[in-house]
Amino acid sequence: MPEKAFTDGLARAMSLENSELARNTPSLNYSGYQHGQFWDMRKDDLEGQSSDVISNKEEMHGDLNIILAKINQDKNYQAAFKKIYHSQKTEVWQLQNVLASYIRSLAKFNSGFDEYMRGNKSAMTENQKLGFNLFVGKAQCAICHFVPLFNGTVPPNFKKTEQEILGVAVNAENRTFDNDLGRGKFHETVPSLQHSFKTPTLRNIHKTAPYMHNGGYKTLKEVMNFYNKGGGKAFGFKVENQTLSDAPLQLTNKEIENIIEFMKALNDQ
Numbered sequence: 001m002p003e004k005a006f007t008d009g010l011a012r013a014m015s016l017e018n019s020e021l022a023r024n025t026p027s028l029n030y031s032g033y034q035h036g037q038f039w040d041m042r043k044d045d046l047e048g049q050s051s052d053v054i055s056n057k058e059e060m061h062g063d064l065n066i067i068l069a070k071i072n073q074d075k076n077y078q079a080a081f082k083k084i085y086h087s088q089k090t091e092v093w094q095l096q097n098v099l100a101s102y103i104r105s106l107a108k109f110n111s112g113f114d115e116y117m118r119g120n121k122s123a124m125t126e127n128q129k130l131g132f133n134l135f136v137g138k139a140q141c142a143i144c145h146f147v148p149l150f151n152g153t154v155p156p157n158f159k160k161t162e163q164e165i166l167g168v169a170v171n172a173e174n175r176t177f178d179n180d181l182g183r184g185k186f187h188e189t190v191p192s193l194q195h196s197f198k199t200p201t202l203r204n205i206h207k208t209a210p211y212m213h214n215g216g217y218k219t220l221k222e223v224m225n226f227y228n229k230g231g232g233k234a235f236g237f238k239v240e241n242q243t244l245s246d247a248p249l250q251l252t253n254k255e256i257e258n259i260i261e262f263m264k265a266l267n268d269q
Contacts, residue, residue, distance in 0.1 A: 005029045005204035005268070006106060011215030015058055022180065024215035027208050029268065030201045032104035033149050035161040039197045039213040040183045046100035047093070064092050071095065111203065112265040117148075124265050131262025134255050139227070140245070141259070144199050150266060152199025163196040167232015167239035171216035174226060177237040178214050192241050203266045220263060224256045 001008060006028035008014075013021040023039050031037065037049035054062040071077045072090055081090040084098070113132075115123035124132075136142040144164055146155055152162035163183055170176045184194035197213045211217040217226065232239045233246035251259070 005207040007208045011210050023213050028103050029106045030203050041198050047096040050099040108268045110269045127258050127261045128265045131258035134259050145202050151201035163198050164243045165196045165241050166244045167237045167242050168212050172222035174235040206264045220260045
């Protein structure tokens with residue numbers, strides 16, 4: 001849904017058969033600026049992401065070749081693809097590329113934060129400015145959510161996207177550890193990747209509740225409380241490879257409120 005930054009607003013995505021899938025739907029906005037798609041980064045780019053969703057039996061259970069055959073029977077589509085790719089016949093990679101190109105176009109960079117950085121000093125409130133200073137300072141958010149993309153793609157070269165192990169629980173009660181292996185599912189012999197997930201963008205985060213890979217945290221306040229405590233280890237979970245520091249951040253309620261206010265400044269206009 002565009003108004004939800006191209007998420008669905010559900011805790012976990014639903015299949016076409018209306019059954020609940022394993023994970024929360026991440027935003028498509030700014031996903032083109034991440035090397036590794038899906039929470040577990042199983043596809044390198046958006047071309048691979050689109051084909052995985054279309055062909056996945058638990059999701060759309062479709063076939064790109066069947067879709068392509070229909071496109072090749074439509075004169076309007078034929079003309080449009082020929083104009084773009086200068087080829088006589090549309091191919092699967094072209095279908096993947098136009099889908100990915102559309103998704104890449106969803107990065108607007110027109111939030112209050114962007115306008116402020118461009119010189120409009122009235123684009124952010126005083127509380128949002130305080131929140132940003134906490135974000136890059138005491139709260140340590142920018143250690144994983146790198147400015148200006150606010151995701152795990154590392155500046156200044158932007159050639160690598162990082163993943164983290166937070167020790168996420170099944171929900172904000174933080175009583176039961178979520179056993180989803182994340183990237184570890186595809187790297188069973190690599191201890192450092194067990195329960196690891198891509199660091200998503202915080203742009204438009206105020207529009208994309210609920211949160212975390214499992215959608216178990218309903219509000220940004222619940223997410224901030226989890227971080228403030230020190231992640232899964234601080235709640236007693238045995239997460240030997242946790243990359244998030246388990247030291248309490250000691251943020252006050254007012255400081256948490258200001259950080260959340262800052263994150264609202266990352267909403268596209």
